[in-house]
């Protein structure tokens with residue numbers, strides 16, 4: 001794809017390699033926006049400066065020494081000072097007491113201005129190829145690639161250097177992740193399940209996720225495949241899993257959900273137990289882990305009983321019984337809470353304002369139109385009384401999400417208290433409210449539930465790396481790890497919103513972003 005295929009950048013542009021806005025302006029904008037978006041103690045994420053730049057260029061040096069920073073290594077719960085980080089090629093070669101900098105003769109010596117250094121963040125539940133456009137028209141097709149490029153960029157500019165993508169268009173995922181791997185575009189490492197193995201309802205549309213399913217080969221080719229596969233029966237399920245593995249899936253994802261996110265009694269279709277077992281078996285055959293979407297208690301139980309590796313979304317319709325949590329722990333399973341998808345129901349108005357004010361930095365014009373259209377519809381629906389038939393057809397009832405929210409936080413607290421493995425995942429791309437750049441809003445929900453900043457930071461780094469079986473490469477700042485390193489303004493151990501002020505992002509030794517840091 002062309003380098004200059006998308007919209008103009010904006011004033012608050014920090015994704016550019018050079019320092020275009022000064023720090024005072026940056027902090028001013030940041031403070032103004034966060035204070036206007038306060039929700040109780042947690043404001044929505046503010047990432048001033050995700051503006052697109054067609055001339056983005058990262059930079060790398062064969063040998064780098066970082067100094068003048070405080071270190072959160074995701075091992076110790078204290079910030080460490082007076083250190084030098086030695087990076088060679090894509091790897092952390094050493095962490096030394098800072099001595100005389102003149103000893104590093106053939107190194108690029110970089111002053112991090114006292115910012116806090118932490119491992120690159122990991123979001124273990126995203127949909128990075130979702131264009132936030134839900135009906136297909138000319139604009140959707142012409143703006144889809146630029147929007148995916150925005151998603152990749154906004155993701156890494158907000159400090160996320162690795163994501164696990166659990167559902168998207170295989171062609172797009174493979175194409176864009178390759179470009180991000182080569183640093184042709186700014187973007188995170190992507191571990192992906194490609195298309196989820198969903199169940200089918202009727203012919204074209206299926207639930208639980210009512211993602212469009214395209215049979216038209218031309219449209220399918222333009223879109224890079226289907227967002228979700230919809231096999232029926234064990235043989236078709238096996239074939240769909242094999243196809244995903246051949247296309248490069250590093251994970252398999254399926255779904256279990258008995259009813260929509262509403263009080264409507266409508267039943268949603270699911271696979272049979274034999275179908276789920278066929279998915280797990282295919283995963284086992286290729287050494288690939290399997291994830292189960294299960295926002296309701298029945299799905300959580302099914303996931304535990306069948307032995308999925310990860311469960312996606314916190315169950316919302318009740319509190320998980322102790323014995324299921326005990327079995328979950330015994331099975332060494334992990335859960336990605338995605339609290340934001342439920343919590344956003346309380347702040348739709350604020351998200352609409354955010355899209356209105358700064359949407360252009362995150363979203364293409366058609367995405368802004370379709371996303372805000374959906375959100376406005378959600379608000380109208382809440383006020384009006386829907387007919388029974390219209391209500392039964394709803395995928396998501398905002399009032400239901402609000403009513404169930406106490407269960408969601410109770411389950412998060414209970415799992416944490418009982419010692420379950422909890423990763424950090426936002427489900428950005430999975431709803432019309434969560435666009436890339438908002439990961440910290442997910443983390444703020446964990447803090448609100450009473451989990452310590454230290455534990456939340458570990459969930460978003462070392463715990464997520466462990467879930468990905470990548471703990472030997474990413475998730476902490478230690479000798480021998482990949483140089484996935486970010487620097488933020490402030491101490492996230494005291495105030496998690498410091499992660500909104502990402503001043504530097506390095507992925508595998510490659511500087512992707514720097515604000516106020518001289519690389520001269």
Ligand SMILES: [Zn+2]
Nearest residue numbers: 127166427430
């Ligand atoms: Zn999702």
